[in-house]
Amino acid sequence: MATLVTESYTPKKWDLAGLQGISDNTLQVHFGLYEGYVKNTNLLNEQLQEKIKAGQTTGADPHFAELTRRLGFEYNGMVLHEYYFDNMTANAAGTPTSGKLHDALAASFGDFDTWKKDFAGVGGMRGVGWAIAFQDPKSGRISNHWITLHEDGNVAGYKPIVVMDVWEHAFLLDYKPAERSKYIESFFANVNWQAAESRLVTPGT
Numbered sequence: 001m002a003t004l005v006t007e008s009y010t011p012k013k014w015d016l017a018g019l020q021g022i023s024d025n026t027l028q029v030h031f032g033l034y035e036g037y038v039k040n041t042n043l044l045n046e047q048l049q050e051k052i053k054a055g056q057t058t059g060a061d062p063h064f065a066e067l068t069r070r071l072g073f074e075y076n077g078m079v080l081h082e083y084y085f086d087n088m089t090a091n092a093a094g095t096p097t098s099g100k101l102h103d104a105l106a107a108s109f110g111d112f113d114t115w116k117k118d119f120a121g122v123g124g125m126r127g128v129g130w131a132i133a134f135q136d137p138k139s140g141r142i143s144n145h146w147i148t149l150h151e152d153g154n155v156a157g158y159k160p161i162v163v164m165d166v167w168e169h170a171f172l173l174d175y176k177p178a179e180r181s182k183y184i185e186s187f188f189a190n191v192n193w194q195a196a197e198s199r200l201v202t203p204g205t
């Protein structure tokens with residue numbers, strides 16, 4: 001039998017101390033939660049490798065099916081947190097008034113402020129999840145999406161450009177549950193627009 005290739009993910013580290021309106025304490029708790037997703041992704045993969053080795057990869061096996069179903073939650077929980085922490089900085093340069101990302105957002109929404117208002121509106125939706133500005137890699141158009149939990153609403157093949165966590169754990173130590181809009185304004189104050197811009201792909205490639 002061929003050797004199975006197992007990839008084990010290693011948690012990333014960020015130096016985000018001193019964000020505006022998002023405390024270091026919140027970040028420490030949040031990094032811990034993120035590491036839990038990395039751990040559980042690795043664990044699920046290990047358990048599924050055992051199923052493969054044992055020849056138990058049948059959809060009728062409830063254990064195999066449940067492990068497989070959980071991949072969407074754990075993988076997206078890991079990956080979306082990496083996009084989120086990667087698109088923040090304690091040295092934010094302020095909202096862009098020119099450049100590739102500014103122009104792409106303006107082309108898709110009429111102007112930057114209309115995009116921002118729409119994105120904040122998506123982030124303010126009831127429930128726990130994510131607001132994500134995705135780029136359609138074919139047309140270059142950007143659209144804002146609501147993701148329930150971590151896995152329900154992601155668009156296959158689209159590029160996450162600006163990623164905002166709006167689970168309550170992202171702000172509950174700093175704001176009341178009803179003050180999510182204050183957290184969203186803090187998020188905007190800390191966006192690393194350069195990092196977000198670097199995610200853009202050339203449409204049609």
Ligand SMILES: [Fe+2]
Pocket residue numbers: 030033081165167169170
């Ligand atoms: Fe989170």
